[in-house]
Amino acid sequence: MISIPNQRAVIDRRKLAADIAAAVADNGARKARPQVVELLRTALERGRSELARRLLEAPSAGHACVNGQAFLIDQLIRVMHDHVIADLYPAPNRSSGERLTLIAVGGYGRGEMAPHSDVDIAFITPGKNTPWCEQVIEALLYYMWDLGLKVGHSSRSLDEMVRMARQDLTIRTAILEGRYLWGDQALYDQTSRRFWGEVVPGSEARFVAEKLVERNERHKRMGDSRYVVEPNIKDGKGGLRDLQTLYWIGKYIHRVRSAAELVDVGLLTTREYRTFRRAENFLLAVRCHLHMITKRAEDRLTFDLQREVAARMQFAERTGKSAVERFMQYYFLQARHVGHLTGVFLAHIDEEMAGKKKARGLLASFRPRARSLKGYKVFGGKIAAPSDDWFQKDPARLIEVFQLAEEHRYEVHPETMRMAARDVKAIDAKVREDPRANALFLQILTGRNDPETVLRWMNEAGVFGRFVPDFGKVGAQMQFDMYHHYTVDEHTIRAIGLLAKIERGELKDDHPLSSEIIPQLASRRVLYIATLLHDIAKGRGGDHSVLGAEIALELCPRLGLREEETELVSWLVRYHLLMSATAFKRDLSDPKTIHDFVGEVQSLERLRQLLVLTVVDIRAVGPGIWNSWKRQLLSDLYELAEEQLRLGHKRRGRAERIAAKKQRVAEMLGSDAHFIDALDDRFDDAYWIAEPEDIIALNLPHYAKAKQLEDQLSIHAHYYPARGATLVTVIGDDHPGLFYRIAGAIHLAGGNIIDARIHTTRVGKAVDNFLVQDPLGKPFSEETQLARLKTAIEDALAGKIELVPQLAKRPLPRARAASFEVRPRVEFDNKASGRFTVIEVGARDRPALLNRLARALFENQVMINSAHITNYGERAVDTFYVTDLLGGKIVSPDRLRRIETALLRAASDQFAAEAA
Structure with missing residues (x-):
C-alpha cells in the first residue's frame, strides 16, 4: 500500500480511540455502545468525504483513492478491535486457544478498496473457536454492520484454512492476497507460513489452469470482448480483474509481494509494468467515480453514467468527438493495453509451466528443434523473431511476421509481440510507402485463413494503426449510442472476419445470397478494402461516408490497387449505407424505389459488392441486430435491382x-x-x-x-x-x-x-x-x-x-x-x-x-x-x-x-x- 498523505485528515485513529475510551469511562462499555457507533460513523463519513474531495481534485488518481479507502477501513477496524477486547470482552489471562488474528483478504488485502466495495476479512484462530473468540468476532461484525459496511467474512481455524484453501480456488485466491490487519501477529505469521508451505507447493499448474478457466467463463458472461460499449470495469474483458489475475498468478508461482516485482521475475518488462500501473490507476479511478456517483458498488459503466464520469474526470469536447466519446476512447485504449499485457504474460507463464514438465522414458532426452521460415524461428505452433533487433533492421518485418502467421496458421510468440509493440514507431512514412510492406498487409487483410484474429493481434500491438494511420484514429473509438455494440476498430475487424467466413462457406445458412455472390466478384480485394475503410472517417465531424471515400482514393493506390479498383472502393465507402437505407426505409414495391437505387448503383459488380458489404456491416454491429427480416428485404432489393440491371429497357412491364x-x-x-x-x-x-x-x-x-x-x-x-x-x-x-x-x-x-x-x-x-x-x-x-x-x-x-x-x-x-x-x-x-x-x-x-x-x-x-x-x-x-x-x-x-x-x-x- 502506498503512503497516504496527511493521514489524519482522513482519520485520526488516536483521537477516535481516545473519544471512545472517554465515552466508555463516562457510561460503561455496554451503555456507551450508541455513542461508540456514532463516533465510528462520523469518522467513516468524514474520511469518505475527504477522499471524495481528493478524487475530485485529482480525478485520475485511482491508486490514491483505493489505498485511502483501505487505510480508512483499516483504522476503523483496528479501533473497533481494541475497544472490543479491552472494554467489552477483556481476558487478561487468555489461554493459548484464545487468540485471534484479523487478515484482510481479496482486494482489501491488496490495500485496494473502492468506496462501496465489500470489506473482506478472514478471522483465524489457532484451533476450534473458543467462546471468547466467537464473542469478539460477533461484536466486530455488529459494529461493521451498524456502520452500513458490506462485510465478506469467514471464521476458520488454522487447520480448516489449510484444508479449505487446498480444495477451493476462491478461498485460495483470497488468502493469497492476505494482509495482516490486526490482532495476533504471531498467529498471522503462522497462517502465512502454513499457506505457503502446505497449500501452494505442487499446486501451481492447477492454480494457473483454474484461474484461466475462471477468467474465460467471466469473459463469456460479460460479452467476451473488451470493446463492448457498456463495459464492466471490474469483471469485463480488459478490466481490473484481468490485471489482478496476472498479479495472482505471478504471486502464486514466484511469491512476488507487489506488481512491481513481476519485472524482477521476468514476467513483465519495465515498460509493460508502467503500462500495467497506468491502466490500473485509470480503471481504479473510474470505479471510484462510479461508486461515488451511484453510492453503491456499481462496476458497470452504463450509458447514463458515462457522461457523468467523463465530466468528473475532466474530459473535454473536441471537433467531431464529444467529451464522453473521448473518455470512452481512452478507456478502451487502456483495455487494449490490458489485453496485450495479458497475452504476453500468460504465454510466458504457459512456456514456463511447460518447461517444468519433465519428459520421461526413451524421449526424455529428445528436444525438437525450431525450424526456420524466411529467417523466423517456428516452434510449437509459434513464429518468433530470431533476434532482438530484427524489426529495427527492417521495419517491414513488423508486417511480414503477421502475414506469415496468417498464411501458416501460427501464433506470434509473446516475446515477438513484445518486440513488435516496442519497435512499432519504426513504421514511418517510408515504410508505409514500401510496396513490399503494402503487399504483405494486403495479403493479411485478404487472408484465406483467419485475417480477423491476426488483424486483432496487429491492432493490439499498435502495428495496424501505425501502418494505416487513418485506422489508428478510430482505434478504441466508441459511438455514444445504443445501436453500435463495439468500438469502430473492433466493429471493422469483426466485419472483415465475417467476410472471410462467408467466403469460406461457413455462413451459408445465415447468408445464402452473399455466399452465392462472393465467387462471382471481379475483385475480392476491393470488397475487403472497402470493408476496412467503410467507417474509417468516423469521429471527424463530417459525413464519414464522404470523408472515407476521399481516404480510399489516397490509400488504395498505396496498397497496389488499379485505378478502376480504387474508384470502386471509393464508391462503396461513399454509398455503404445506401442499400440498407433503401431496403429498410423505402417501399420496394414502388417501381421508383428500384429505379432510383439502380440509377445510383449502375452495374452488377457494384450491386454484388455492395450487398456483401452491407451484410457484414450490419452483422458486425452487435448481437441481435441481424435478423431474417433484414436478410429478406436486402435479398428482395438485390433481386429487383439485378433484374433491372440485367434486362435494362427490356425489363418486364x-x-x-x-x-x-x-x-x-x-x-x-x-x-x-x-x-x-x-x-x-x-x-x-x-x-x-x-x-x-x-x-x-x-x-x-x-x-x-x-x-x-x-x-x-x-x-x-x-x-x-x-x-x-x-x-x-x-x-x-x-x-x-x-x-x-x-x-x-x-x-x-x-x-x-x-x-x-x-x-x-x-x-x-x-x-x-x-x-x-x-x-x-x-x-x-x-x-x-x-x-x-x-x-x-x-x-x-x-x-x-x-x-x-x-x-x-x-x-x-x-x-x-x-x-x-x-x-x-x-x-x-x-x-x-x-x-x-x-x-x-x-x-x-x-x-x-x-x-x-x-x-x-x-x-x-x-x-x-x-x-x-x-x-x-x-x-x-x-x-x-x-x-x-x-x-x-x-x-x-x-x-x-x-x-x-x-x-x-x-x-x-x-x-x-x-x-x-
Whole structure:
C-alpha cells in the first residue's frame, strides 16, 4: 500500500480511540455502545468525504483513492478491535486457544478498496473457536454492520484454512492476497507460513489452469470482448480483474509481494509494468467515480453514467468527438493495453509451466528443434523473431511476421509481440510507402485463413494503426449510442472476419445470397478494402461516408490497387449505407424505389459488392441486430435491382409482372386458386405489385371467407418465418384512423410493428398487413401470444380500450434511451415515388411512437399507404408513403409545414410526457 498523505485528515485513529475510551469511562462499555457507533460513523463519513474531495481534485488518481479507502477501513477496524477486547470482552489471562488474528483478504488485502466495495476479512484462530473468540468476532461484525459496511467474512481455524484453501480456488485466491490487519501477529505469521508451505507447493499448474478457466467463463458472461460499449470495469474483458489475475498468478508461482516485482521475475518488462500501473490507476479511478456517483458498488459503466464520469474526470469536447466519446476512447485504449499485457504474460507463464514438465522414458532426452521460415524461428505452433533487433533492421518485418502467421496458421510468440509493440514507431512514412510492406498487409487483410484474429493481434500491438494511420484514429473509438455494440476498430475487424467466413462457406445458412455472390466478384480485394475503410472517417465531424471515400482514393493506390479498383472502393465507402437505407426505409414495391437505387448503383459488380458489404456491416454491429427480416428485404432489393440491371429497357412491364405473380400465387393456392378470379374485381394492380406471393396466398382465402360470412372484421395472426416476424392481417370496413388504432393495439399487446402495408379494395374493404416482432426482435409464435394480438386489435377497433391513456402507461422497453439526446426530425420527399409523398420521421424510440405519428397524420387528413419502421438503438426512423384524401401527392408548402409541426410534436419528449 502506498503512503497516504496527511493521514489524519482522513482519520485520526488516536483521537477516535481516545473519544471512545472517554465515552466508555463516562457510561460503561455496554451503555456507551450508541455513542461508540456514532463516533465510528462520523469518522467513516468524514474520511469518505475527504477522499471524495481528493478524487475530485485529482480525478485520475485511482491508486490514491483505493489505498485511502483501505487505510480508512483499516483504522476503523483496528479501533473497533481494541475497544472490543479491552472494554467489552477483556481476558487478561487468555489461554493459548484464545487468540485471534484479523487478515484482510481479496482486494482489501491488496490495500485496494473502492468506496462501496465489500470489506473482506478472514478471522483465524489457532484451533476450534473458543467462546471468547466467537464473542469478539460477533461484536466486530455488529459494529461493521451498524456502520452500513458490506462485510465478506469467514471464521476458520488454522487447520480448516489449510484444508479449505487446498480444495477451493476462491478461498485460495483470497488468502493469497492476505494482509495482516490486526490482532495476533504471531498467529498471522503462522497462517502465512502454513499457506505457503502446505497449500501452494505442487499446486501451481492447477492454480494457473483454474484461474484461466475462471477468467474465460467471466469473459463469456460479460460479452467476451473488451470493446463492448457498456463495459464492466471490474469483471469485463480488459478490466481490473484481468490485471489482478496476472498479479495472482505471478504471486502464486514466484511469491512476488507487489506488481512491481513481476519485472524482477521476468514476467513483465519495465515498460509493460508502467503500462500495467497506468491502466490500473485509470480503471481504479473510474470505479471510484462510479461508486461515488451511484453510492453503491456499481462496476458497470452504463450509458447514463458515462457522461457523468467523463465530466468528473475532466474530459473535454473536441471537433467531431464529444467529451464522453473521448473518455470512452481512452478507456478502451487502456483495455487494449490490458489485453496485450495479458497475452504476453500468460504465454510466458504457459512456456514456463511447460518447461517444468519433465519428459520421461526413451524421449526424455529428445528436444525438437525450431525450424526456420524466411529467417523466423517456428516452434510449437509459434513464429518468433530470431533476434532482438530484427524489426529495427527492417521495419517491414513488423508486417511480414503477421502475414506469415496468417498464411501458416501460427501464433506470434509473446516475446515477438513484445518486440513488435516496442519497435512499432519504426513504421514511418517510408515504410508505409514500401510496396513490399503494402503487399504483405494486403495479403493479411485478404487472408484465406483467419485475417480477423491476426488483424486483432496487429491492432493490439499498435502495428495496424501505425501502418494505416487513418485506422489508428478510430482505434478504441466508441459511438455514444445504443445501436453500435463495439468500438469502430473492433466493429471493422469483426466485419472483415465475417467476410472471410462467408467466403469460406461457413455462413451459408445465415447468408445464402452473399455466399452465392462472393465467387462471382471481379475483385475480392476491393470488397475487403472497402470493408476496412467503410467507417474509417468516423469521429471527424463530417459525413464519414464522404470523408472515407476521399481516404480510399489516397490509400488504395498505396496498397497496389488499379485505378478502376480504387474508384470502386471509393464508391462503396461513399454509398455503404445506401442499400440498407433503401431496403429498410423505402417501399420496394414502388417501381421508383428500384429505379432510383439502380440509377445510383449502375452495374452488377457494384450491386454484388455492395450487398456483401452491407451484410457484414450490419452483422458486425452487435448481437441481435441481424435478423431474417433484414436478410429478406436486402435479398428482395438485390433481386429487383439485378433484374433491372440485367434486362435494362427490356425489363418486364407492369402487366407482365402482375400476370407472373398471379401464376405463382395460383400454384401456391392449389385447389383454392379460383379465389384469384373470384376476387379479381376487388384487388387492384397496386395490391398485386406491393405484396409478396406468399402473403397474397394467405390474404385471398381469408378475404373470401370473410366475404362469405359477411364478417365486419376478420383478424389473422401467423408466425411468418420467412421474415422472422409475425404476420398480422386485418380485414374490415375501411374508415379514417384505422391504421393508428391497429398500431396502438399491437403495441399494447407487446408488439413492435416493423413493416406495414395498407390496402383498400374497390368495394371499400381494408386489407392491412403488419409484420410484428417483440421488443427483442423476435416473432410471436405461441398461440397465446397470437390470441393476445387479435384480442387487442378487436377491442381497440370496437372502442373497448382507451388507447391514449393505456399506451402512456406502457414503459419503454429500453429506458436507457433517455440517456441520449435525439432531436425529432421530419423530411418530405416527393421525388422518391411516382404516386406518393414519402415522409421520414426520426425520433427517440419510445412507447407507441408509431401510433402517435399515425394519429397525427390522420388528424391532418393524410392517407397512409405503407409504413416502414427501422430502429437504431435509442433512435427510431419511421417512413410513411402517403397521399391526400383524393389520392394525390401533398405538395402545398403550407400543408407540409402543418404536417411537419404535428409530427414533430407527436415525436417530441414533451408530447410523451403530456400523454402520460
